Amino acid sequence: MHPQQVSLRGIDKIAKSCLTVRVLSELSSYSDVVDLHVATSETVSRAAFVSLARQTLRAQFTLLISFLAFLPNLVLTLGSAPTLGWSQTLWIGVVALVSALSGYVLSGALLRPLHRLELEVGQGTFAQGHTDDPREIRALRQAFSSLITRLSTEQSRRNAFMATLVHDLKTPLIATSHLTRALTEWPMPDAERREVGSQMQAETARLLTLVGQMADAHRFEREEVRLERRPTALGEVLGNVARRLEPQARARGLRLSVSGTGTAPVDPAALERAVGNLADNALRYATGEVRLRVTPGGVQVQDDGPGLSAELADLAQPFNAQPTTIAGQQYTAGSAGLGLFIARRISEAHGGELTYHRTPAALPTGSPPPGFNPPLPSASPPARTWTTFTITLPEVTA
Structure with a gap:
């Protein structure tokens, strides 16, 4: 090959x-x-x-x-x-x-x-159960019903509160508008002009107070109250509140007093806000006197008004706008409810609580000397009763 x-x-x-x-x-x-x-x-x-x-x-x-x-x-x-x-x-x-x-x-x-x-x-027709529903389904149906009821109640309260809030905001705004018009369009002496200016300042302060309460209530409802504690003289806090509210008390013919001393580790600004809200409500309902007191357990705000018409827990809500009747007079609970709610939250943030009670005025004690028969008065004055709000605080020292 x-x-x-x-x-x-x-x-x-x-x-x-x-x-x-x-x-x-x-x-x-x-x-x-x-x-x-x-x-x-x-x-x-x-x-x-x-x-x-x-x-x-x-x-x-x-x-x-x-x-x-x-x-x-x-x-x-x-x-x-x-x-x-x-x-x-x-x-x-x-x-x-x-x-x-x-x-x-x-x-x-x-x-x-x-x-x-x-x-x-x-x-939306789950409220009525069925005879063949198992126990677990009945419990689930009841839980849904309770949830919807709470949501409806909360929504109704918020709607009512918004209506009240619009009214509370509208009143000082209308008053300020009229005062501004009078100040700019009408001729008036200097004394009247200063009086109108003072009224405008009062209405503006009222408006700012309400807006501040709204902001505080919204913040305190959603988150914890942040405090900056330091040893504080409680008498100074009450004195600051009294000086700020003295013109309001004088305008209503009320006596505003401060008593007691003590020191506690608190946030002075927050505590002053809480006491101020309580004192503002007290000046609204008092008939003759409002007392701010430092006690061994905290601070107290007392007034000789008719007291609350409902439980404190029901009134101290951020969105409570139901009108309340006190001593035959109807009050709008919107701003008062905000103040009580803020005071309660600040009290809880300090480790205490906000309490309320009614106490009769102190009567003379002891027995008269032998043979002494005091004359009977022709007409007994009505018994005086104190409405007392207490913010309890831990570690209060004299």
């Missing part, structure tokens, strides 16, 4: 071998891709199924009921026939299908009261 022919045959064999190796390599790569795709598809399908089962309560019940129904049949079938024929395999498939259908139907029956409650909640 010619050497050139031998060389060509060798090259041809080498080329065929390389082609075979390449084809096998491509087939192997394709097989790996197919296996990876199948494995990925199975993983994704399994993850989607598990996610669906976790998100759907009915799917969980269906799987549980199906498993409990299918497992005993599978154990009995495998125990009776060690090797599975086509009939046993068909039987297992039929049992699995029947178990799945039974689980789906029974899960729907179990969850029917819950689905019915879901529809009624969406329609």
